[in-house]
Amino acid sequence: MIYLDWASTSPPDEAILQESAALAVRFFGNPSSRHGLGAEASGRLEEARARLLRSLGGGRAAELRPAQGRIVFTSGGSEADAIALLAMLRRKDTRRGPAPHIVVSAIEHSAVYEEARLLEGMGMAVSYVNPGPDGIVSPGEVASALRKDTALVAIMAVNNETGAIQPLAGIGSALREASAALGRHEPPFFHSDAVQALGKVSFDPEALGLSSAAFSAHKLRGPRGTGALWLGAKLEPLVLGGGQEEGLRPGTENLQGDWAFSLAAEKSRTSLEARRAHARELEARLMAGLSSIEGALALPLGRAAGDERYSPFILSVAFPGLSGEVLARALSDAGIAVSTGAACSSRGNKKGRRILEAMGLRPDIAFSAIRVSTGDLTGEADIDAFLEEARSAYRKLKI
């Protein structure tokens, strides 16, 4: 199988998985226990936490500076998002109860979008900010959605379908300005789902002015079931229990997963420049090939190879006149894995098109899109094979 679905998940790094499994066997104590075994396990857990924090920091690969803030290990990106958003139910910004208003982009991953819809259903006002046709949410649009009583703003770092890198630094400063103009005491809590950013683009949450950011291990060759919430501000937990992870994510810690995550994050951080250069080459090859398939369109319309506004690891392509789902099926039969929209939401409903349609794409074009996403192990031959199969399937099945 030629795997071009790295944004869904990535093949785990075997050495990392084995190292962390062995570690979990050796240091099996409960990190919360008072005895020696507990202390040993707790020591390793803190080591993993520090390593992950280091992988977020700025600086050149050779001398990483640790990021500011704290790390809360979670079961994955979705849970990290949920902790940040659901905490708004415990914000007492007014005497009347939970946070009155939040702002999210219309192109958030379901992990944020569906939580926002839930909060909306519970009576919270939610503003959904659309991106431009380029898939990018403008700082001005976000700032103009701000209200005096806005408690949270959530904008993803890199869109999982288009690869569009959102201008978080600009949004952060626009929010600070708008806050001052509204006479607020402080800007709102600023969260970012950074699942497609970590290890793919440089990402320093503190420097970007974020309050929190969500990560997932399995997107960067770590294991499933592990993620993290970076925190630069305070949150109130909604799920209570034994007080682990600052009380925000109770439950006995997953040392095996957390250790593996920290190793995978470190590895992806130190190899970032090389891998990104590789991804740029693949992106250029892919886009050049697509331009020779009559009718095929790289999305967002106008995206060119090497455009720094997009993650080179992700490219959506439309094949007008052929449903993306059908093309993905035909490619799968030819041994090539791509996806239509977000893999976890495309199972049989039309929600997978929410993001492309929010960009103002014509529904028939959005409907015909597939997502190609690359990773460390993707080679030029894989791109060539995809181009060839896509070309022939499109010619044969287009209607």
Added chain:
Amino acid sequence: MDTVYLVKIGEILLKLGNRKEFEARLKADLKRRLEGKAARIDYRPGRIFIEARPGAEGDVEAILARVPGINGFARAYRVEKTPEAVFEAAVAVAREAASAGKRRFKAESRRSDKSFPLTSYELSRDIGAAATDALPELVVDLHTPEFIINAEIRERAFVYGDTVHGTRGLPVGSQGRGLLLLSGGIDSPVAGWLMASRGLGLDAVYYHAYPYTSQEAHDKVVSLARIVAGYTGGMNLWTVSFTEIQMRIKQLAREDLTTLMMRAAMMEAATLLAARIGANSLVTGESLGQVASQTVENLRFTGSFTDLPVFRPLIGMDKEETVGMARHIGSFETSILPYEDCCVLFSPKHPMLRADLARERKAYADIGLGPLIEEAVNKVERLPIPFQVTRP
């Protein structure tokens, strides 16, 4: 005091000339479905008595509720033909109903053995008295009873409470075999069930347009066929690949006619397939005016591509009624699974609503689908769906 299922057969009793044949079909059908579940099946005039194997009661009830030709059934106490034994059983029936919170009741008796010391009237009266003596909270109410205590004095005495409704109708196969056009939707399984309960044996055909339609869509149709097979007692699912035909239509037909042409091709293919498998009729889930292809003119057009009778039992139903029946037979939850059976890219934005028979038949002929349809039917794939007990 043992228990036995007392099964009531209905419409068969009205058949004079060929009642024997109907009964034979029902017997054979019951015997096959109850294989391994029933210890004994006893056929008597107007009644069938079934002894379930221990532990198989749930399966037996699920089967009896689904066999066409059965009006209803009840779990009955089988006792000696003495008034005392009947009263004891009647009190047991009354106690079960009372513990379910029911209060108002009446008693009904039938006596085919006239040597029994009480007349039907006397027996009902005394059952009422026995029940209210034993359970003072019960009251007799002849007009709006919450439950009925039934007593039948025959070879033995049988006492039972409320009857569970059956599928009614006629035994499967007594009206020949039909071919059901099964899509993944809500309507066609219901149409199949309705026709099966009129005694039509069924096979089903599904038109698969891979890769335009997904494997999941096919799996869904197999699940629906299993549900329908729970009523028909097993069937074959025939899958005809329609990809080439669909593409040819999309390329050559005028856009507003594509759906109609597709329906016509499906009718033609179904007719060819029916001849091959010995089916004498087609069954569809069409309902008048429900979608563009189901107007009177368009039904005339698509119907003109077969010389077989086309049964459309939902033709006069509205969607709500159909959904109610789909829930009843347990197909609704499967039908609403989201795998579209027909890619929307094939659907015209403004479909032709009123086909002109001659003009559109010519348009269809011009596309020249004949050889493609023949080839598709030649390559048909058969999936036998054996009978198995299903419970909604």
